[in-house]
Amino acid sequence: MKVFNCDRCGHEILVDKASELEEIKCSHCNKEFIVDSKTKRLALIIVIALIMVISLIISLISTAFNISLIIMLIPTLLIGFFAYRFALLILAKLNKINYEGK
Numbered sequence: 001m002k003v004f005n006c007d008r009c010g011h012e013i014l015v016d017k018a019s020e021l022e023e024i025k026c027s028h029c030n031k032e033f034i035v036d037s038k039t040k041r042l043a044l045i046i047v048i049a050l051i052m053v054i055s056l057i058i059s060l061i062s063t064a065f066n067i068s069l070i071i072m073l074i075p076t077l078l079i080g081f082f083a084y085r086f087a088l089l090i091l092a093k094l095n096k097i098n099y100e101g102k
Contacts, residue, residue, distance in 0.1 A: 002092055006031055007101060015097075021088040024099065033099035035088065042096070043087035050087070051080050 002015040011028035015021065024033050035043075054076050062072040091097040 002095060002097055004099065015092065021085065021092055021097070023102075032102040034102050036098045036100040039088075039091060039096070039098050043084055043091060046087035046090065047080070047083040050083055051076060054079055 003012060005012055006026040006029060008031045009026065009029040011026055013024060013026055013033075015024055022035055025031070026033070055073070058072045058076055059069065061067070062069045088097060
């Protein structure tokens, strides 16, 4: 996934777990890092685009099969809840995630 050097001790940090995407800690000196604001904005853009596309698809399915739109929006809400972490995961896979000191 993402490899970078700690700015305090120079130790190489490997971010390889999805649970470590938002906040990580240097295993050598315990300095904490968080996702920088540019990456957060990019993740938010991905989340908004993803939710808009899913909402459009659900609206089309609801209309085509005459299903209540309220029932069909439940998956959108669930996906939206996890979308930020999913966006960070996509950015990490593309090696586009950056961190700054906490």
